[in-house]
Amino acid sequence: MAAEILAFSPPRQSPPASDHLIATLQQRIFHNLMRASSDSDWRKNFAADPKMIAAGLNRIARIKGLVGCTPAPSCIVEGWKITPEERSSIGERLRVLAAGRPGRNSYQTDQWYRDADALNYILSVYGEGTPPHYPQIDSMSLKPASRDFGNLVAGLQAQELQAPSPDPVSILSAASRYAAILLDANERVDAAQFPDLWKTWNARALDYARHLSWHHYPYTAIIVPGEGPEAAQTWRDRRTLD
Known part of the structure; x- marks a missing residue:
């Protein structure tokens, strides 16, 4: 007889206030990035590099250049992304910072x-x-x-254009904020609403699994209930599992 472990997805809760939800999504999904960018000492060291200052100025110019771009709003969203040059130059700056902080937590x-x-x-x-x-x-x-959706993107773009001149760290924080806002707009916020499921809803199932003698169940199925498409091709005849 196969042992079954049920890992539950709890009922959807009412979303928290929007600003709090966006911040929570950023913290949950990009924890290390947000922790580093909120550290004043780390921000100062990161922004001291001339290449990072130049990257910040280039980003501002790129965002301003999106006014009236086509096809909107996709051309605006494209401009929010991390460019290959930013990805590379920021990576190199982080490598230097990490080398100067041996044995300390740093953003790798x-x-x-x-x-x-x-x-x-x-x-x-x-x-x-x-x-x-x-x-x-x-x-x-x-x-x-x-x-x-076009109005949403245009509104976010207007907010960025009206904001004070940002420091280079804004390359990191702005992109994560936009990503979190788009997740919220598309109702993909489970990371914020259901944190640490292994400590709460799924704690009993995981504890049960740790104490099972798995060698007694060579054909065990771990069942994870959820919602998704009914794709016939994903079903397998039980005989193929024996």
């Missing part, structure tokens, strides 16, 4: 590369409608060409 270059790629992926999928890895369940829920 490899982590930055992962975060930069994740930021651009979120902006592509939920800001431009690019198909995600699992289109049937993770695609953009808003219509990228709709008037409402």
Whole structure:
């Protein structure tokens, strides 16, 4: 008899206040990036490099150059992304900072590369409608060409243009903020609403799994209930598992 472990996804809760939700999403998804960018000492050292100052100025010029671009709003979202040059130059700056902080917590270059790629992926999928890895369940829920979405992007762009001249760290914080806002707009906020599931809803199931004698169950199935497409090709005859 197969042992079954049920890992539950709890009922969706009412979303918290928008600003708090955006900040929470940033912290949950880009924890190391947000921790570093909120450290005044780290910010000062990061921004002291002339290359980072130049990168910040180039970003400002790029954002200003998006006014009236076409096709909007996708051309604006494209301009929010981390460019290959920014990804590389920031990675090098982080490598220098990490070398000067041996034995201390620092934002590592490899982590930055992962975060930069994740930021651009979120902006592509939920800001431009690019198909995600699992289109049937993770695609953009808003219509990228709709008037409402265009107004949302235009409003965010106007806010950035009206903001005081940012420091180079804004390259990091602005992109993560836009990514979190687009996740919220597309109702992809579970990372904020259901944190630490292994400590709460799934704690009993995980504890049970740790004490199982798994060699007694050579054909065990771990069942994870959820919502998704009914794809016939994903079903397998039980006989193929024996």
